[in-house]
Amino acid sequence: MIRLTGIARVFRVGDEEVHALRGINLAIEQGEYLSIMGPSGSGKSTLLNVLGLLDRPNAGRYELNGRDVTHLSDDELARVRRETIGFIFQSFHLVPRLTAGQNIELPMVLAGLAPAERRRRLDRLLADYGLTARADHRPAQLSGGQCQRVAIARAMAMGPTLILADEPTGNLDRHTGQEVMAVLERVHQDGGTVAVVTHDPEIGARARRRLRLIDGEIAEDKR
Amino acid sequence: MITRDFIAFTLAALKAHRLRTALTALGIAVGIASVILLTSIGEGLHRFVISEFTQFGTNIISITPGRIQTHGAALGAVNTVRPLGIDDALALRHAPRVQVADPLVQGNVEVVHAGKSRRVTLFGTGPDFTKALSMRMAGGEYLPPDDPHAARAFAVLGAKAATELFGADNPLGARIRIGGERYRVVGVMEARGQILGFDMDDIVMIPVARALDMFNRESLMEIRVTYEPTAPLAEVEAGLRRILLARHGAEDFTITPQQKMLDVFGTILDAITFAVAAIGGISLVVGGIGILTILTIGVAERTSEIGLLRAIGATQRRILLLFLGEAAVLAALGGAAGLALGWSIALLLEFAFPALPVHTPWFYAVLAELSAIGIGLTAGVAPARRAARLDPLEALRGE
Ligand SMILES: Nc1ncnc2c1ncn2[C@@H]1O[C@H](COP(=O)(O)OP(=O)(O)OP(=O)(O)O)[C@@H](O)[C@H]1O
Numbered sequence: 001m002i003r004l005t006g007i008a009r010v011f012r013v014g015d016e017e018v019h020a021l022r023g024i025n026l027a028i029e030q031g032e033y034l035s036i037m038g039p040s041g042s043g044k045s046t047l048l049n050v051l052g053l054l055d056r057p058n059a060g061r062y063e064l065n066g067r068d069v070t071h072l073s074d075d076e077l078a079r080v081r082r083e084t085i086g087f088i089f090q091s092f093h094l095v096p097r098l099t100a101g102q103n104i105e106l107p108m109v110l111a112g113l114a115p116a117e118r119r120r121r122l123d124r125l126l127a128d129y130g131l132t133a134r135a136d137h138r139p140a141q142l143s144g145g146q147c148q149r150v151a152i153a154r155a156m157a158m159g160p161t162l163i164l165a166d167e168p169t170g171n172l173d174r175h176t177g178q179e180v181m182a183v184l185e186r187v188h189q190d191g192g193t194v195a196v197v198t199h200d201p202e203i204g205a206r207a208r209r210r211l212r213l214i215d216g217e218i219a220e221d222k223r
Numbered sequence: 224m225i226t227r228d229f230i231a232f233t234l235a236a237l238k239a240h241r242l243r244t245a246l247t248a249l250g251i252a253v254g255i256a257s258v259i260l261l262t263s264i265g266e267g268l269h270r271f272v273i274s275e276f277t278q279f280g281t282n283i284i285s286i287t288p289g290r291i292q293t294h295g296a297a298l299g300a301v302n303t304v305r306p307l308g309i310d311d312a313l314a315l316r317h318a319p320r321v322q323v324a325d326p327l328v329q330g331n332v333e334v335v336h337a338g339k340s341r342r343v344t345l346f347g348t349g350p351d352f353t354k355a356l357s358m359r360m361a362g363g364e365y366l367p368p369d370d371p372h373a374a375r376a377f378a379v380l381g382a383k384a385a386t387e388l389f390g391a392d393n394p395l396g397a398r399i400r401i402g403g404e405r406y407r408v409v410g411v412m413e414a415r416g417q418i419l420g421f422d423m424d425d426i427v428m429i430p431v432a433r434a435l436d437m438f439n440r441e442s443l444m445e446i447r448v449t450y451e452p453t454a455p456l457a458e459v460e461a462g463l464r465r466i467l468l469a470r471h472g473a474e475d476f477t478i479t480p481q482q483k484m485l486d487v488f489g490t491i492l493d494a495i496t497f498a499v500a501a502i503g504g505i506s507l508v509v510g511g512i513g514i515l516t517i518l519t520i521g522v523a524e525r526t527s528e529i530g531l532l533r534a535i536g537a538t539q540r541r542i543l544l545l546f547l548g549e550a551a552v553l554a555a556l557g558g559a560a561g562l563a564l565g566w567s568i569a570l571l572l573e574f575a576f577p578a579l580p581v582h583t584p585w586f587y588a589v590l591a592e593l594s595a596i597g598i599g600l601t602a603g604v605a606p607a608r609r610a611a612r613l614d615p616l617e618a619l620r621g622e
Pocket residue numbers: 011012013018019020038039040041042043044045046047
């Protein structure tokens with residue numbers, strides 16, 4: 001489903017070059033569940049952003065669902081993100097003025113889905129993620145775990161095939177983190193491809209496939 | 224994105240900062256209100272002046288001696304100019320579709336009766352003066368149709384001139400002295416009030432031939448022609464010109480239809496209204512700067528939201544439109560409030576000062592609202608473009 005060949009990402013900071021990713025080769029199959037671990041600054045987030053088409057590599061080739069997406073235009077990238085990728089962030093990134101339901105609906109609104117169809121999907125998502133009672137609450141009125149569940153529901157709204165989570169439990173206590181991971185794993189069991197960046201070895205160990213990055217290179221790839 | 228969702232999203236963003244939205248919209252509202260108010264007064268003035276001029280009807284043509292060049296001053300009495308005489312007026316009466324051709328001389332003169340004297344405006348006229356101006360008599364008759372060249376020494380008094388000279392007494396039949404000559408009062412006019420600052424009641428009318436003698440003039444000042452209201456102006460004008468050309472041998476006179484004067488007035492007054500609206504427009508620009516400022520702040524505050532929207536699939540164009548939409552809605556809200564405000568003040572003014580002419584044409588209202596939206600969009604372009612060009616990743620990180 002995903003094929004990265006020789007992906008490199010170099011940041012320029014003043015006169016210095018920071019090699020965040022060095023020649024990454026990686027293939028991910030449909031329905032895989034993988035964790036990405038490694039020391040701070042090893043390039044985990046950068047890899048995830050490249051996978052999510054938020055960042056462009058300086059070299060290499062990225063094939064997504066059999067299509068070369070390395071050189072797509074900005075508009076085409078937005079379209080692929082909208083239709084096939086779901087993001088989950090450490091800090092949730094919910095829009096504070098919108099209710100939980102409206103936040104979940106947002107990708108569908110942007111995609112121009114008809115209100116009736118949206119309503120149908122929203123009701124299902126709210127039920128699936130145990131948020132029906134919270135649909136009209138704003139993010140400020142929700143707990144961290146609930147916020148992240150809203151964010152996951154939002155990521156799933158357009159039925160993506162690739163779900164990317166960058167330290168989804170980083171802002172949550174241990175117990176809530178476990179709950180959120182359970183939710184993410186349900187997504188995987190439903191057939192989604194899930195990649196999770198984490199610092200927590202326990203959470204990392206839950207994934208069937210475990211990548212370890214060190215200094216921009218894949219140091220370990222366990223299954 | 225569906226239009227309804229687009230509007231809902233925009234309104235939600237504005238509602239999240241009610242006070243800020245209200246204050247920014249107020250800037251536009253003040254601008255629109257002042258434009259509406261000033262144009263209302265300008266337009267009211269326009270209508271007032273036009274109605275003052277047209278109260279005698281619009282089917283009036285004024286003929287004056289001397290030739291006026293296309294634009295500008297009279298060419299003066301070059302020796303080819305023949306005086307406009309009483310006989311010219313008599314001849315013009317037979318021009319096609321003409322109802323009245325009234326010879327006119329005007330001057331300032333002292334009127335004396337029983338020791339009281341008063342300076343008034345004197346009109347030397349023909350017997351049809353009242354018809355040409357649709358004025359009515361309060362008592363007696365207007366000047367009789369005597370031989371125009373040897374009319375009897377009769378006078379008609381304006382309402383004010385009559386009360387000033389006679390008090391409560393009846394002036395009809397009384398003898399008065401006008402410019403040192405003796406006249407008999409045969410009529411008194413109904414009060415008419417002021418027209419564009421000229422007191423139509425402080426006047427005295429005598430036969431035109433006598434007025435010419437009194438002022439030692441050869442030429443009339445004007446022949447005032449009224450024609451059938453349904454007659455085409457060009458036909459009437461041509462008829463008058465033909466007769467005068469035959470009598471004078473050259474075009475040493477000027478024919479000015481009231482209609483053409485009105486057109487000129489209209490142009491001038493429109494220019495005044497426009498200039499006044501432009502002054503109001505300055506405050507509109509200030510309101511636009513308010514929108515620019517608030518939107519710039521909004522983009523900075525919502526950087527991470529923009530990043531999120533981009534991450535979940537919004538294109539640059541979508542972000543641009545969302546922020547432009549906010550600017551437009553903000554301006555439209557302000558514009559609507561400004562319309563209401565300006566309109567209310569205009570109505571209040573009309574109520575409080577009935578003499579002050581105020582009129583708000585709906586066309587200006589629509590135009591004002593459209594220009595508010597236009598200003599909002601213009602002010603929104605820069606911040607909206609900045610928002611659209613943000614790098615999604617950097618925006619997500621930036622808080
Ligand atoms: N926008 C940027 N500009 C400059 N350097 C950057 C940028 N983004 C990342 N880097 C650098 O690239 C390297 C990898 O960064 P990345 O964020 O991928 O690390 P990470 O593995 O996610 O670390 P962490 O666990 O702390 O989140 C780091 O050295 C970082 O300083």
